[in-house]
Amino acid sequence: MKRVLISCMLVLVLACAAAAADYAVDVVVVGAGGAGLSAAVAAADNGASVIVIEKMPFAGGNTTLSTGSIYAGGAARSLEAGFYYPPSEFANVIMTTSEGTCNERLARFVASESGLTVNWLAGLGVQFRPVAAPGAVHSTIPDGSGIIKPLLEACKERGVEVMLNTRGVELLV
Numbered sequence: 001m002k003r004v005l006i007s008c009m010l011v012l013v014l015a016c017a018a019a020a021a022d023y024a025v026d027v028v029v030v031g032a033g034g035a036g037l038s039a040a041v042a043a044a045d046n047g048a049s050v051i052v053i054e055k056m057p058f059a060g061g062n063t064t065l066s067t068g069s070i071y072a073g074g075a076a077r078s079l080e081a082g083f084y085y086p087p088s089e090f091a092n093v094i095m096t097t098s099e100g101t102c103n104e105r106l107a108r109f110v111a112s113e114s115g116l117t118v119n120w121l122a123g124l125g126v127q128f129r130p131v132a133a134p135g136a137v138h139s140t141i142p143d144g145s146g147i148i149k150p151l152l153e154a155c156k157e158r159g160v161e162v163m164l165n166t167r168g169v170e171l172l173v
């Protein structure tokens with residue numbers, strides 16, 4: 001992802017009761033859950049200036065409440081434990097479980113990226129329980145909060161500001 005892809009200047013109208021402020025950045029991420037913080041870190045790693053806005057007084061969303069079990073095929077941690085769960089098999093399970101109702105292209109994309117995502121999170125310091133059996137589950141320690149804390153730290157290291165109590169209300173492009 002290049003800066004040029006995200007260079008449209010977004011003027012964010014912040015819904016602060018006390019005061020409004022304008023920021024000009026390459027990327028505004030709405031929501032400081034697992035997806036948003038990951039996007040923020042990835043965008044910053046690709047040279048973008050980024051802010052994250054979060055409507056709640058804390059970051060994490062449902063991700064921090066979750067069990068933190070990430071389904072993934074082909075993750076390095078499985079391989080290290082001596083198991084190989086191919087992404088293609090993971091994609092087949094998604095299709096079978098959904099009785100064919102999932103978008104197959106999307107399911108195969110998710111499956112093929114899943115192991116890389118676990119590897120990427122591990123590289124940021126997310127701790128996983130030992131993989132004890134063949135399969136797709138990679139459980140974070142202690143739970144989903146173990147995903148959020150390293151992502152917040154990674155944002156900080158990259159100069160990404162996470163603005164709490166800040167609800168996105170309108171996008172002007």
Ligand SMILES: Cc1cc2nc3c(=O)[nH]c(=O)nc-3n(C[C@H](O)[C@H](O)[C@H](O)COP(=O)(O)OP(=O)(O)OC[C@H]3O[C@@H](n4cnc5c(N)ncnc54)[C@H](O)[C@@H]3O)c2cc1C
Pocket residue numbers: 030031032033034035036053054055056059060061062063064065066067068069070071144166167168169
């Ligand atoms: C109890 C529980 C257990 C779960 N266990 C698992 C599991 O083991 N494995 C698994 O894969 N999934 C699990 N899930 C599901 C998983 O947690 C979610 O699918 C995932 O966390 C969604 O991530 P997200 O970043 O998209 O959303 P969230 O983590 O919910 O983040 C969205 C964020 O956006 C913020 N937001 C929303 N609107 C605005 C706005 N207008 N302005 C600013 N901020 C805004 C929210 O406040 C929130 O912080 C579980 C869910 C729950 C509730």
